[in-house]
Amino acid sequence: MAEEGKFWGGWSERLTALRNVPPVLRIVWQSGPIVVFLGLFFRLVTSVVPLGALWITKLIVDAVVDIVSRHQPVKPMLWWLVAGEFAIALFGSILARVIDYLDSLLADKYTRHISIQVMKHASELDLIAYEDPVFYDRLERARVQATDRLGMIQSIGRLVQQVITAASLSISILLFSPWLLLLLIAGILPAFLGESHFAFLGYARNFRQTPIRRQLDYLRVLGGSREAAKELKLFGLKDFLITRFTRLSNHIYAENVDLARRRLIAGSLLSMIGTLGYYAAYVYVIWRTVMGSLTIGTLTFLTGAIVQASANLQQVFSSLSSIADQALFLTDLLAFFEMQPTIRSKPNALPAPRPIVRGFEFRNVSFSYPGASRMVLKGLDFHLHAGERVALIGENGEGKTTLVKLMTRLYDPVEGQVLLDGVDLREFDLEDLYREIGVIFQDFMRYEMTARENIAVGRIDEIEDLALLKTAADKSMASEVIERLPRHYDQMLGRRFDKGVDLSGGEWQKIALARAYLRDAQLLILDEPTAALDARSEFEVFQRFAELTTGKSALFISHRFSTVRMADRIVVLHDGRVAEDGSHEALLHLGGRYADMFELQAASYR
Numbered sequence: 001m002a003e004e005g006k007f008w009g010g011w012s013e014r015l016t017a018l019r020n021v022p023p024v025l026r027i028v029w030q031s032g033p034i035v036v037f038l039g040l041f042f043r044l045v046t047s048v049v050p051l052g053a054l055w056i057t058k059l060i061v062d063a064v065v066d067i068v069s070r071h072q073p074v075k076p077m078l079w080w081l082v083a084g085e086f087a088i089a090l091f092g093s094i095l096a097r098v099i100d101y102l103d104s105l106l107a108d109k110y111t112r113h114i115s116i117q118v119m120k121h122a123s124e125l126d127l128i129a130y131e132d133p134v135f136y137d138r139l140e141r142a143r144v145q146a147t148d149r150l151g152m153i154q155s156i157g158r159l160v161q162q163v164i165t166a167a168s169l170s171i172s173i174l175l176f177s178p179w180l181l182l183l184l185i186a187g188i189l190p191a192f193l194g195e196s197h198f199a200f201l202g203y204a205r206n207f208r209q210t211p212i213r214r215q216l217d218y219l220r221v222l223g224g225s226r227e228a229a230k231e232l233k234l235f236g237l238k239d240f241l242i243t244r245f246t247r248l249s250n251h252i253y254a255e256n257v258d259l260a261r262r263r264l265i266a267g268s269l270l271s272m273i274g275t276l277g278y279y280a281a282y283v284y285v286i287w288r289t290v291m292g293s294l295t296i297g298t299l300t301f302l303t304g305a306i307v308q309a310s311a312n313l314q315q316v317f318s319s320l321s322s323i324a325d326q327a328l329f330l331t332d333l334l335a336f337f338e339m340q341p342t343i344r345s346k347p348n349a350l351p352a353p354r355p356i357v358r359g360f361e362f363r364n365v366s367f368s369y370p371g372a373s374r375m376v377l378k379g380l381d382f383h384l385h386a387g388e389r390v391a392l393i394g395e396n397g398e399g400k401t402t403l404v405k406l407m408t409r410l411y412d413p414v415e416g417q418v419l420l421d422g423v424d425l426r427e428f429d430l431e432d433l434y435r436e437i438g439v440i441f442q443d444f445m446r447y448e449m450t451a452r453e454n455i456a457v458g459r460i461d462e463i464e465d466l467a468l469l470k471t472a473a474d475k476s477m478a479s480e481v482i483e484r485l486p487r488h489y490d491q492m493l494g495r496r497f498d499k500g501v502d503l504s505g506g507e508w509q510k511i512a513l514a515r516a517y518l519r520d521a522q523l524l525i526l527d528e529p530t531a532a533l534d535a536r537s538e539f540e541v542f543q544r545f546a547e548l549t550t551g552k553s554a555l556f557i558s559h560r561f562s563t564v565r566m567a568d569r570i571v572v573l574h575d576g577r578v579a580e581d582g583s584h585e586a587l588l589h590l591g592g593r594y595a596d597m598f599e600l601q602a603a604s605y606r
């Protein structure tokens, strides 16, 4: 009973999924209108080839029988018929190849189109979406669908062709005897229902397995990654990973085998019914020919038509079921495309202020990450004045990086407001706002691209201006690193690609810093940009930083007090709020958290 409920529930779900077909057809059309049009046109032409060929065969057979039975001379007409059938066969086989060619063109175009659309859309979504595993599963499925759903396009094309072929043949059968057609359809229907049922179960299974497949992918990547290799070896993690991988994949395998077995048994039984229907029709036609109510040519025609019509009808049903099945998968792709970012520019958004006059202000800001009950920021008030350099400090997990994400509007606060020159950040045009912000995050990107590209990502429009890139590299001391590389600015960084060279943590940091300087923004934020730098480099970097940011607002986060004390003002974050705020001397004098932390660090140097 439960199984039955699932069956019918599944059906309504599948029919709903067919609603996805039109939007997907639109995507297919957009990816290559001319190819789609030509493909359809040629399929229309091909679809009547079988009927034409059979009919000519009938005429030929009848003519031959006539000649033989009545001892007549051969008429030239007979040879014309043979030539006609030859021409049709030739034409049909060339058309089939042309259609294959168009299909493969469309496949490439569609994959490319969808991949680009998925990339585009993924980049527009909120950062917050990436913290949601459900989103990840959906993105994963959408990504797979970008390449795996080609079958659907071909199924649709084929369906058009099969429907016309089956219809033309069926009508011709119907004209001879409606019973024949009924027999055929009755034979095929059960197989179709069975196939669809299993296709649906397959989808449900894939859907269920996505989280496990993601884990498997992660383990596979981890097992083969260069970054992990050191720890995997030294910690002896190989067996641990392999055991986990085996356990998870066994689970998937067992489920798959179970389904495949049931499908095999049910499919075999149901297709026997189809074969039975076909032979019953066959017997009926032979019987009528023997009784003299059909000619031998008609017998040939009908048996051919029955074979082909039943094959085509079967294919129509299986195409339909595969389209419905694929359409279910597309639910995820379309749902992914329908996800809208909430962090976006309003209509008539304001341009970012140039210059910034009053600076950034947090007013009673609270924030928690989705799915987490703990508030990271609780009613935080904080002001970064224009032209001011503020050091933000606090222990691990106090919310420093989170504050940066709110200030740069990668997230919106749950409560309260972040203001720029007295105006809520949400009022500004997002891209224009981002243009005024240069930020290097703690977990900045190490692009596996050339040194030049690694710097230019800070202002990608200027990638051709090598002089500009070099100036930025000088400021961040990245130029010394790059001078030492064999191919200098054209050196491929990272080990992923041929001739790539890896850098040390501190060297990467200098490169990343160059991006921030290249950016030429009004607000510069460095989230522990010097954590991997040696003492001398750090000192130099910060001296330059002080010079380079005069007249700009700057916020930097550091756990090193030697760096922190260079700031105009120091802000201590604790328990979701600003706990202390003032100059180095003032805070030492206060004798609070800052003084404690400073003492702790200073003591270890004595």
Ligand SMILES: Nc1ncnc2c1ncn2[C@@H]1O[C@H](COP(=O)(O)OP(=O)(O)OP(=O)(O)O)[C@@H](O)[C@H]1O
Pocket: 131, 369, 370, 372, 376, 394, 395, 396, 397, 398, 399, 400, 401, 402, 403, 442
């Ligand atoms: N993406 C996230 N999803 C859920 N919780 C998060 C996320 N990022 C950070 N948190 C939590 O928010 C709190 C603040 O994190 P945040 O990264 O802002 O700390 P931080 O002050 O920058 O720490 P650190 O000095 O280690 O860089 C932490 O408790 C952390 O566990």
Ligand SMILES: [Mg+2]
Pocket: 400, 401, 402, 442, 527
């Ligand atoms: Mg941090």
